[in-house]
Amino acid sequence: MKSYRDLIVWQKAIDLVCLTYKLSKKFPSEEIYSLTSQIKRSSISIPSNIAEGYGRNSKNDYIRFLQIASGSLYEFQTQLEIANRLHYCTNEEFEKIDTLSHEIEKMLSSLIWKLRKN
Template sequence: MRDYRKLRAFELADQLAMAVYKCTSTFPKEEMFGLTSQLRRAAVSGPSNIVEGSAKSSQADYVRFLEIAYGSVCEVEYQLSLAQRLSYLDEKSATEVIAIANEAARVLNGLLRSLKSDS
């Protein structure tokens, strides 16, 4: 079993989930079941899939869950840019959270490339 807590990718994905929850708390109430909910689900999906994949015994399963996590982080990147364009996020908040999402995606992608080259 792998220790997900030692992964920089997990740290960043977890940081992203926390930041998304914080920034979506100010979204309009009419978005509670729309963009707010979608963003939060995608943000939690990233670190959750890293954790779940770390518990899998096969390398192929681990990689598959990391790929799902990567997709979720990319989804969050888009949804944050949409929220910014809809003026749900101010420039400073959007820049900070999008930077975390970008770094999480970059690190996850690097981890995936590394694992795929090993097999």
């Protein structure tokens, strides 16, 4: 692997960010400084921490940044759930992004486990 860009989990996390930006455009304008901002920041944090951890010179640092990415993902999932309950998105939009987030969650868990094992 030559770059963090080769990681499928990073690629899927970038897809999640793009979907989140498209979705959050539909949120009410009064949410611009609250939920809209929060959900964007938490989504961006996921691939950013994967990339930063990959660039570190230590396996332990890499694992730590992957754990931070996981935390950001859980934060994102919570915010997505709130947006869904407030009817800021359709069930179809929610399911698409939620399914992708759980896929990323499994991939991050697997990557952390494999790094710890080695």
